[in-house]
Structure formats: structure tokens, C-alpha cells
Amino acid sequence: MARREWSLGELTSGVRACDARALARAISLVENGDPLAYPLVRELYPETGAAAVIGVTGPPGVGKSSLIGALVGLLRGESRAVGVVSVDPSSPFSRGALLGDRIRLAEHFLDEGVFIRSMGTRGHLGGLAEATLQTVLLLDAAGKEVVFVETVGAGQNEVEVTGIADTVLLVLMPGSGDSVQALKAGIMEIPDVIAINKADHPSAKTMLGEVRAIIGLAEPERRPTIVLTDALRGEGVPELWQALSEHRARLESEGRLEERRRENLAREVFAVASSRAKARLEAAVADDPELRRLLDAVQRRELDPLSAVREIMEKVFGMRDDALAR
Amino acid sequence: MARREWSLGELTSGVRACDARALARAISLVENGDPLAYPLVRELYPETGAAAVIGVTGPPGVGKSSLIGALVGLLRGESRAVGVVSVDPSSPFSRGALLGDRIRLAEHFLDEGVFIRSMGTRGHLGGLAEATLQTVLLLDAAGKEVVFVETVGAGQNEVEVTGIADTVLLVLMPGSGDSVQALKAGIMEIPDVIAINKADHPSAKTMLGEVRAIIGLAEPERRPTIVLTDALRGEGVPELWQALSEHRARLESEGRLEERRRENLAREVFAVASSRAKARLEAAVADDPELRRLLDAVQRRELDPLSAVREIMEKVFGMRDDALAR
Numbered sequence: 009m010a011r012r013e014w015s016l017g018e019l020t021s022g023v024r025a026c027d028a029r030a031l032a033r034a035i036s037l038v039e040n041g042d043p044l045a046y047p048l049v050r051e052l053y054p055e056t057g058a059a060a061v062i063g064v065t066g067p068p069g070v071g072k073s074s075l076i077g078a079l080v081g082l083l084r085g086e087s088r089a090v091g092v093v094s095v096d097p098s099s100p101f102s103r104g105a106l107l108g109d110r111i112r113l114a115e116h117f118l119d120e121g122v123f124i125r126s127m128g129t130r131g132h133l134g135g136l137a138e139a140t141l142q143t144v145l146l147l148d149a150a151g152k153e154v155v156f157v158e159t160v161g162a163g164q165n166e167v168e169v170t171g172i173a174d175t176v177l178l179v180l181m182p183g184s185g186d187s188v189q190a191l192k193a194g195i196m197e198i199p200d201v202i203a204i205n206k207a208d209h210p211s212a213k214t215m216l217g218e219v220r221a222i223i224g225l226a227e228p229e230r231r232p233t234i235v236l237t238d239a240l241r242g243e244g245v246p247e248l249w250q251a252l253s254e255h256r257a258r259l260e261s262e263g264r265l266e267e268r269r270r271e272n273l274a275r276e277v278f279a280v281a282s283s284r285a286k287a288r289l290e291a292a293v294a295d296d297p298e299l300r301r302l303l304d305a306v307q308r309r310e311l312d313p314l315s316a317v318r319e320i321m322e323k324v325f326g327m328r329d330d331a332l333a334r
Numbered sequence: 335m336a337r338r339e340w341s342l343g344e345l346t347s348g349v350r351a352c353d354a355r356a357l358a359r360a361i362s363l364v365e366n367g368d369p370l371a372y373p374l375v376r377e378l379y380p381e382t383g384a385a386a387v388i389g390v391t392g393p394p395g396v397g398k399s400s401l402i403g404a405l406v407g408l409l410r411g412e413s414r415a416v417g418v419v420s421v422d423p424s425s426p427f428s429r430g431a432l433l434g435d436r437i438r439l440a441e442h443f444l445d446e447g448v449f450i451r452s453m454g455t456r457g458h459l460g461g462l463a464e465a466t467l468q469t470v471l472l473l474d475a476a477g478k479e480v481v482f483v484e485t486v487g488a489g490q491n492e493v494e495v496t497g498i499a500d501t502v503l504l505v506l507m508p509g510s511g512d513s514v515q516a517l518k519a520g521i522m523e524i525p526d527v528i529a530i531n532k533a534d535h536p537s538a539k540t541m542l543g544e545v546r547a548i549i550g551l552a553e554p555e556r557r558p559t560i561v562l563t564d565a566l567r568g569e570g571v572p573e574l575w576q577a578l579s580e581h582r583a584r585l586e587s588e589g590r591l592e593e594r595r596r597e598n599l600a601r602e603v604f605a606v607a608s609s610r611a612k613a614r615l616e617a618a619v620a621d622d623p624e625l626r627r628l629l630d631a632v633q634r635r636e637l638d639p640l641s642a643v644r645e646i647m648e649k650v651f652g653m654r655d656d657a658l659a660r
Contacts, residue, residue, distance in 0.1 A: 049638055054635050067515055097519065098518075098519030141639060142640070145639075183511045186512035187512055189394040189424075192394070193395070269633065274619075277629065277639050278615060280639065280640070280643045281647055281650075285647070303603060307595065307599055309379060312376040313467060313599060313602060314468070317610065320603070321610060321611070326651070326652050
């Protein structure tokens, strides 16, 4: 079957009308770095900003997808339009999952009011941050009222990706001890809301106590709400949604939503620019035998790594010594 | 007390002679981005390459520092010169630790044959990757036969930092379930050696089985050796050292050490160049009202983020549309 070609005008009006095929195509263009993607998002951007963007993070296997599925079910019961973007390669949204999970999530895959998309984690010219940002903007322009962005674990990628979110939800479960340690050590940023999933696990209460002790050290206005949930049985899901809504309402009433979005957008612009600079560097070295010879010289211990960096920066970006010499 | 001023010549010969004060000063220069740091490492670089560099990674609290302490004790028993660089902000090498840990590690702090340094994780112009790389090169030039680089958890920083290492050791302990899940989900790279620490924990054997099942999926020649250890009681430490030595010996005998180092150095050069490009971007936006106005326009939804990226890239790096338009 020949793939249908979309014009820019058809894509723009299709996304505006929240047409599922137009959205799917638009996101593919974003993922593939197609030349059409850029003017498309540029045209739709002034219409964005209404969606509540919720970043959902946490280690693999704690039930982030199931919890998102349960929240989607709740929102669909209120007929609200929802989008889900998963950048977690271990997510059931992204790949093979437990049968039970697939069935539960499948009901949403068939629901016209929900758009679910998992992003590949490799091969984006401007990095994952760029593809995810553009995808969230498309869902926002399509009129999705709530957009969930699912990401995995700690690390720099995660920071960039949850940097899009108005509200960050960290999902933990009894046994996800590394994340609790990382919170405790100050390595992981304090989220806005914490869900402790699989609430009837014998050590759920112990974990609740540990997490409470850690967040007690944060400034009072930055202390996240903690909710005990059981995604598979739907327990705690209305309470979790309430905590997420309250966080956003508080940001709005205190006038901090715009400030946060401003910081987020600035960070995203930097993240995308940095990824592009890196892609440019890699392409330059791949194409340029002279730059490859520099790396050979480093390997033979004839040229030190920083001198190689200097020469590469000058050649690729025209950055001269005065900017590098410090 | 006035701080002693070091000349480049004094620093170079001091590092060569493995003088502890010269080394400490040289590393501070590297950390502070002092202009002297660059010619210093450049001059010493041809003399590097003899040290075995071992990256030690794993979640906070699993006992990485204690295990490094135990390995240092073993190596000092053989009178081998050792360096330790910690880039884990939660490490006892870096900050307040359990009393027991401090006492155990203190014996090494007082040993002339061991040089221990923890790196701040913020404020490096070329990023943590640059400061860590330069520090490892200084320790190598000072004649350290083994250099341990301690880093925390998964994530991009960790990848860059363990990218320096000839051998990567992942430390887990029963309860560090997130990391096991991350290995399983393919999010965390398979290391060269795995230590399961606190070997007498009731669930140590269960974890051993889980980890074995996961690494059984890797190609046979890439399967890491797993060692059960108890750092506090010294159990399994000689076996761990043997596994680490054997990994490096295998790389050498198969001629893969040079190949790995070549890849590592190329990756480090990219990482440092990318960090510098990012720092340049941030400095440019901070100094340039016109670029800040771009971010304001993005915030007001008048200019889309990618158009802002385009303008910033052109202004800062002279990268024109033809390179960005894709």
C-alpha cells in the first residue's frame, strides 16, 4: 500500500482537528527529522500552552505505565482528551510487556480520545529532548488537555525530558531502593509528587517512612505530596490525580506556572542546542580525515586530549583560543 | 598563611616525582580551570598510559567506597602505587560518612602511596568529564599503577566518566533492585565485572541468580565475571581483584586494550568538546540581551523553540541554516 503523502496544510489542520492519523504522521516526521516537521511545529506553536504536561519518572519495573494507564482511565471517565509520550525503552508502551499490562493499556490504544506514542531513544539529530519537546507541542496543539511524558530513572536525559513538565511525578515501589538512596544523597532532584506503588507490599509503609524522612529535609514549599497507590487495582489513583491537579493549581494561584515554564523552555532550548552542537561535532569528525588524524595522535599520546578539543572546536565552530584558553 | 605559588616547571617535576602536594595543587588547577592546568597536562601526557584505570560504578549506598578501600588495602600490601578519584557526591570519599567508613578510609588518607581525591560535581567549564579525565592523566603521569574512578548510578555523566576506564566494575547489593531492573531492561550498559556486595545478606544468592540470568543474554565474550564480596569483612576482595586483573589481561592478550582506549579517548574528546560548546552557549545567552529576548519570545509563544535554537546556533557558532535545516 502506498504511503499517503501529507501536505503541510493537511498536517496542520489535521493536528488542529486532533485527527489520529495526522498526529501519528506529524510525530513520525518529528522523529525522522523530516524537513516538514519544523514549519509544522512553528505554525502550531502559538496555539500551544493549554495542556497540563505531567512528567512521570522512576526506575524500570515500578509500574509507571500501569499508573499512567489508570490515570488515563480516570480522565477518560471525565471525557478529557489525553496524550501519552513514552521515552522509557523498558515501558510496556514501548515494547513487549506483561500480558496483563498490554490488555489494560490496549483499551486506551483503541480509544479515540487518547493518543499514545513511544519515542525511539536513538538517532534523533537534536537528541531525544528535541523530539520529545516537539511531540508534546503537537499533542498540546491537538487539544490534549493532559499530556503524560514517561521517562526512566535518573540521569541527564531524564532531566532534559522531565524539564518539559509542569509537574513531575516520581513513581517508586518497595524494592526500588536505589532511587530512595539517590533522593537521600541529593543526586536525584526532589519531584513534585511521589507515588509509592504496590501499596499493599509488606514494606510499603517502611518505604513511606523513609521517603517522608528524606523529603522532610526539603524546604516546606517544595515538599512533594506522597500518595500510596496500587495501579493494578486502581487504589489511590483518584488521590494521585488530586495531588497532581493540586500541584498545578498551586503553581497557577501563586503565579509560578509561567515562571516554571519559562525556565523549562530555556532549559529545553539549551538542551536542543547542545545536542545539535554535539551532532555537528560528530558529523564533522566523521567527514574530515584531518580531524580523525587528531584522534589518532591522541591515541599515540602525541597530542593531549584538550589540545585535540581545542583544534576541533576551532575547526568546527570557529571557536578561537581566546574563548578556550580561560 | 600565604598559599605557595607553583611554577609550571615545579608542578611538572612535582607530579613526575609523585609529590603529594604538587599533585594536590595540580588537580586543584584542573578543577578551577586555571590557565596553568592546560600546559601542565599537555606536557605530561606523553608519559601517561601505564596506569590501569578501573571505573567503579553503582547506586549510592552499596559500598563502592568501602570496596575501593579494601582493594586499595590489598594493593598497598603489594606496595603498588594507587590513585582514587571520586565523582560520587554521596561517597564517603566526598563528604560526611559513617564513622566506620571514615576510619577505614582514613588509614589510606595517611598512606603516602595512595592519593585520594574527590571531584566537585559542579562548575567545571568543560564539564565533569574534562576535570576527571585530566585528573586521571595526572595520577597516571605520577606513576600510579592503578587508578580507581568512583561514580554513581546510571545516566549520561556516568557514561562519560566510566568512558575513561579500561575496566568497569559495577557494584550492587541486595536491595539495589533498580539497577538490576535497568540492566535487565538494557538501559544500563553491561559492565566488565560485577561485585555483589554484602554477600551474607539473605537475598544475596537470589540477586546472584537474577544477575546471572540477565548477563546470560549478553554475547559470551562480553559476559562479566560476578564476584560475591563483603567489603567490611574483606571477603571476596582478592577474588574481585583477580577478576579485575584478568579482565585487563584478557584485553591486552587479545590486543583489544588499545582499541578500547582509542574508543574511550575519542568519546572523551567528544564529551569535553560538547560540554565546552554547551558552556559557550550558556555564556553567550547570559551576556547577550538579544539572545535573552529570543527566550522571552519563546515564553510568549511568539517564537517556537526550534527557531530560537536556530538563531542561537547561528549567532554563537556561525552555524547556518544549511546545517540545521536538515
